[in-house]
Amino acid sequence: MLLMLAVVGLYTITSLNDKYAVSKAKYNGSQLTFFMAAGTVLFLLPLLPFADTTITANWLAPVFVLLIALSKYLEFDMSAKILEYMSAFELKAWVGILLFVSYFTDVIIYSQTISIVKLLFIALTMAGLVMIAVSGREKVNYKKIALPMVLYLAARFIYGFVMNAAEGIISSTMTLLFALIVLALVMLPSAKPWTVAKNSPEGMKGVIIVLLCKLPNALGLLGENAVAAESLTNFAFIPPMILIVIFIVGLFSKSTRPTGLNLVGSIVCIIGILGFQVVGMI
Numbered sequence: 001m002l003l004m005l006a007v008v009g010l011y012t013i014t015s016l017n018d019k020y021a022v023s024k025a026k027y028n029g030s031q032l033t034f035f036m037a038a039g040t041v042l043f044l045l046p047l048l049p050f051a052d053t054t055i056t057a058n059w060l061a062p063v064f065v066l067l068i069a070l071s072k073y074l075e076f077d078m079s080a081k082i083l084e085y086m087s088a089f090e091l092k093a094w095v096g097i098l099l100f101v102s103y104f105t106d107v108i109i110y111s112q113t114i115s116i117v118k119l120l121f122i123a124l125t126m127a128g129l130v131m132i133a134v135s136g137r138e139k140v141n142y143k144k145i146a147l148p149m150v151l152y153l154a155a156r157f158i159y160g161f162v163m164n165a166a167e168g169i170i171s172s173t174m175t176l177l178f179a180l181i182v183l184a185l186v187m188l189p190s191a192k193p194w195t196v197a198k199n200s201p202e203g204m205k206g207v208i209i210v211l212l213c214k215l216p217n218a219l220g221l222l223g224e225n226a227v228a229a230e231s232l233t234n235f236a237f238i239p240p241m242i243l244i245v246i247f248i249v250g251l252f253s254k255s256t257r258p259t260g261l262n263l264v265g266s267i268v269c270i271i272g273i274l275g276f277q278v279v280g281m282i
Helices: 002-023 029-050 060-082 088-095 097-109 116-135 142-166 172-191 193-199 203-212 214-230 232-250 260-281
Strands: none
Touching (some): 002 060, 002 088, 029 203, 060 172, 088 116, 088 142, 097 142, 172 193, 193 203, 203 214
16 A cells, blocks of 8 residues: 555656646656657666566567557657646546547457446546546637647547556566657657757756656656556556546646636546446455
C-alpha cells in the first residue's frame, strides 16, 4: 500500500509539472517532448540496476521500441496543446475513457462477459465528462483540442497495448528507455533546448524545475512495475487515485478550483471511474 501511494504521489507531481511547463514556462510541443524524454532517460539510467532489463534476440523488440517512441511523441506533443486550454485534472478525467475502451476491447476480442453495473459506471463517467465540457466551454475551445485529444487518447491506448504485446520479448523498462532515447534524439533539432531558457518566461529556473520533475517520473515508472508485480488490484487503482489527488490539490488553487457544474462533473467522474475499477476487482 505504501509503495502504491508513493507511485501516486510521484505521478501527481509529474502531471502538475506538465501543466507548469505549458502554462507558465510556455514550452511548445517539441520542447515539452524533448525534456520529458531526455529528462526521464537521465534519471532512469542510474535506476536500471533495480529494474527488469530483459531483452531477447527477437526482431520484434526494435519494432516495439519504435511504436512506444511514436506513442510517447503523440502523448507529449498533444498534451502540450491540450494543457493550454484545460487543467491537468480535466485531462486525467478524459483519460478515464481508456478504461472503458480497454473494457470493450476485452469484450470484443477476448469474449469477456458484459457487466451491466460496469456499463452504468461508464454512463456515469461520461455524464461527468459532459458536465465538465459544458461548464468549461467558454474557456476551453474543444474544436481546437478535439483532434489532439483523440490522438492523445489513442497514444495512451497504443502504449498499453504494445507494452502488453512486448512482454517476454523486452521488458517494459528497456522498451521505454530505448524509445525515449530515440525520441530525444529525433526531437533535438526542433526543440532547440539550448535556447529554451532564453526564450521562456521562467528562464533557467523553468528548465531546472521541469528536468528535476523527471526524477519522480522515473521513480514512478519503476514503482509502478513493482506494484504490478505485487498486486494487480493496487496497480489498477493508481490512475483513479492520481485523478483524486489532482482534484484535491486543485481545490486549493484559485486558478484550478472547480466550481458549479464543473465541480459536480468532477465528482461524478471520480465516482464513475473509481466505481468501474472497484467492480472490476470484485
